[in-house]
Amino acid sequence: MSVANAKTDIVNLAFDIIKTENINDVEVPGDDKAAVVADRWYDDLRQTALEGFPWVFASTRKAIPLNATAPDFGFDDAYVLPADYISLSFIKYWDYPLSKWNYMIENGNLYIDNGGAESLDIGYVFDQTEVTKFSPSFKIYFAYCIAEKIVFKLTGNVALQKRVQDGKKVAQVEAKANNGKVNPPVAYRQSKLLQGRRLYGGSRTTGLYTGQNGRT
Secondary structure (H helix, E strand, C coil): CCCCCCHHHHHHHHHHHCCCCCCCCCCCCCCCHHHHHHHHHHHHHHHHHHHCCCCHHHEEEEEEEECCCCCCCCCCEEEECCCCEEEEEEECCCCCCHHHECEEEECCEEEECCCCCCEEEEEEEECCCCHHHCCHHHHHHHHHHHHHHHHHHHHCCHHHHHHHHHHHHHHHHHHHHHHHHHCCCCCCCCCHHHHHHHHHCHHHHCCECCHHHCCC
């Protein structure tokens, strides 16, 4: 059984979608126009696809350190985001919505009022580069992402471009649905008891929006 295990494999899946000849190595494209174009788009599209959803294979959690330089105004504390950070999934509690926190992300930092604690627990999507870690359905979705961006450049076929766009929508839905089977969506419920425990349980009072000031 042959599965996509490398960058070139993903690109060749995209070429299959747009009915273009496969390549030998996208990372050493040489004079191959198709390989050069695909290599130019690959990593930006990979990060874009990762950014759009909390994929299981690209999710992790970490205690991020307090920045010695506090924000000039607006927040008391700044925490340094990891170098491989793509998007935020949760702060402190995996089952608590981000919309309930008062925070901002600026210039590689997460700003929040956290009582000057030395670290802040977060969950985030990281810059996953290992193709062998991608889920099977994400590989197909990602291949469609590449195909959508390069199809007109390589073929000039508008009708084919439209078909690829339609295929990408289907692949995206399937990939997200399969991801959801592994980590089902959390139904956030407004429990006054749980809210109170988090609001008044020691240092957990910091950083939260309450009442009418909550995010929407």
